[in-house]
Amino acid sequence: MKIAVIGTGYVGLVTGTCLSETGNDVTCVDINKQKVQMMQQGQLPIYEPGLELLFLRNIIQDRLRFTTDLADAIKDAEIIFLALPTPPGEDGSADLSYVLGAAKDIAKLVTSYKVVVTKSTVPVGTADKVKAVFNEHTDVEVAVVSNPEFLREGVAVEDFMKPDRVVVGTTDERARKLMHDLYSPYVRQGNPIIFMDERSSELTKYAANSFLATKISFMNEIANLCELVGANVDMVRLGVGSDDRIGKRFLFPGIGYGGSCFPKDVQALAKSAEDNKYDFKILNSVMEVNTIQKKILVEKLKKYYGGDLKDKTFALWGLAFKPETDDIREAPALYIIDELLQAGAKVTVFDPEAINNVKYLLEDKIAYADDQYEALEEADALLILTEWSVFRNPDFNRIASTLKEKVIFDGRNLFDLDKMIDLGFYYNSIGRDLVPQDTFTTL
Numbered sequence: 257m258k259i260a261v262i263g264t265g266y267v268g269l270v271t272g273t274c275l276s277e278t279g280n281d282v283t284c285v286d287i288n289k290q291k292v293q294m295m296q297q298g299q300l301p302i303y304e305p306g307l308e309l310l311f312l313r314n315i316i317q318d319r320l321r322f323t324t325d326l327a328d329a330i331k332d333a334e335i336i337f338l339a340l341p342t343p344p345g346e347d348g349s350a351d352l353s354y355v356l357g358a359a360k361d362i363a364k365l366v367t368s369y370k371v372v373v374t375k376s377t378v379p380v381g382t383a384d385k386v387k388a389v390f391n392e393h394t395d396v397e398v399a400v401v402s403n404p405e406f407l408r409e410g411v412a413v414e415d416f417m418k419p420d421r422v423v424v425g426t427t428d429e430r431a432r433k434l435m436h437d438l439y440s441p442y443v444r445q446g447n448p449i450i451f452m453d454e455r456s457s458e459l460t461k462y463a464a465n466s467f468l469a470t471k472i473s474f475m476n477e478i479a480n481l482c483e484l485v486g487a488n489v490d491m492v493r494l495g496v497g498s499d500d501r502i503g504k505r506f507l508f509p510g511i512g513y514g515g516s517c518f519p520k521d522v523q524a525l526a527k528s529a530e531d532n533k534y535d536f537k538i539l540n541s542v543m544e545v546n547t548i549q550k551k552i553l554v555e556k557l558k559k560y561y562g563g564d565l566k567d568k569t570f571a572l573w574g575l576a577f578k579p580e581t582d583d584i585r586e587a588p589a590l591y592i593i594d595e596l597l598q599a600g601a602k603v604t605v606f607d608p609e610a611i612n613n614v615k616y617l618l619e620d621k622i623a624y625a626d627d628q629y630e631a632l633e634e635a636d637a638l639l640i641l642t643e644w645s646v647f648r649n650p651d652f653n654r655i656a657s658t659l660k661e662k663v664i665f666d667g668r669n670l671f672d673l674d675k676m677i678d679l680g681f682y683y684n685s686i687g688r689d690l691v692p693q694d695t696f697t698t699l
């Protein structure tokens with residue numbers, strides 16, 4: 257099949273590359289000339305495990321191309337994917353100007369039936385707005401389809417190649433058949449392609465992400481309660497997650513959810529509920545809990561140091577919003593750094609992939625280390641903010657001898673509590689602190 261992908265951000269690149277991998281002929285379009293040139297030379301502008309291999313293979317085999325020429329890209333394409341940004345506007349609702357702008361440009365160029373697929377996360381009713389743009393600017397028949405992505409950064413290639421499900425929103429029979437044929441190779445293990453109307457498909461994406469965010473905020477609150485009642489959230493998590501109806505995944509408490517999707521999507525769904533005069537109470541609480549949770553480590557630090565963090569130095573391990581990515585969008589680490597600097601503390605950071613993105617953003621406001629142990633030099637305590645594998649089994653002797661004091665605040669619960677007691681560390685994690693016995697017995 258001949259395919260055009262408009263927008264070569266994270267979603268567009270993964271989509272284009274993975275679609276070419278099953279033999280489709282894919283042309284990706286971007287307005288950024290420099291970026292297109294880079295990709296034409298085989299340079300991948302993002303870090304995503306496993307993507308580069310597929311990207312290079314398909315470029316070499318001439319199934320994956322990059323251009324700035326929209327007309328050329330869509331000329332023979334049967335399906336056109338829109339993978340454009342939908343940044344939150346000031347009121348939290350998604351800004352559709354890129355999507356609608358591209359639809360207008362395409363409408364002026366089409367000469368034969370096309371299926372136009374919105375891959376970006378867009379509010380309910382966007383497919384209708386895109387359709388209206390086509391109706392206004394062309395007489396050619398165009399089917400507008402909603403096909404939300406459920407890719408997780410870090411495992412996006414696997415998620416695309418073997419999705420749990422593919423959701424397709426369309427009432428156009430021809431488009432339905434084309435989308436079915438396109439995705440069939442990806443669901444051979446028996447996972448479903450679920451067809452529905454456009455609005456249900458658009459809402460599915462928001463509902464899925466908001467539900468997952470709710471799971472996280474719920475567990476963060478359980479963790480906070482664990483600390484007060486002397487329970488261990490690791491145990492509670494296992495006990496709760498073993499019920500199939502709940503499931504083991506996405507129950508890890510931490511320092512709040514971040515990234516390019518959850519914060520934006522939860523906010524956008526709440527806004528859309530508000531616009532429809534519906535008070536979505538749970539979502540508002542999910543967001544409030546997350547805001548508080550992002551500050552929880554700083555609150556713990558203030559308690560430990562008697563309220564004063566001035567002139568203390570903290571080593572931060574992990575900056576990315578989660579491991580296996582260099583993405584720092586809405587990363588809890590950025591909020592924590594901000595709070596620490598405001599409290600007069602000094603900060604030295606290390607992250608295996610995201611450090612340059614933070615350097616670009618914060619410049620000399622903080623110090624940057626070349627490796628995780630160097631970050632500990634002159635530091636009063638270590639804070640763990642992202643659960644990179646390389647932090648999971650560190651050299652504790654080296655940590656103990658480099659830090660000024662043996663103090664670790666772990667926002668990701670990486671280490672075993674008994675081990676940390678044996679090693680003689682003060683170790684404060686999330687939802688696992690034992691309260692003093694006297695408080696416990698009064699409960």
Ligand code: UDX
Nearest residue numbers: 405406407408409506507508510513514515517577578
């Ligand atoms: C998410 C969705 O999983 C994906 O389906 C959607 O398409 C895009 O948004 P992503 O943002 O890449 O993917 O990351 P994900 O792995 O879902 O983690 C999101 C955030 O939740 C991270 O900050 C992570 O640290 C946090 N999280 C996740 C927890 O705090 N606890 C958990 O148990 C799981």
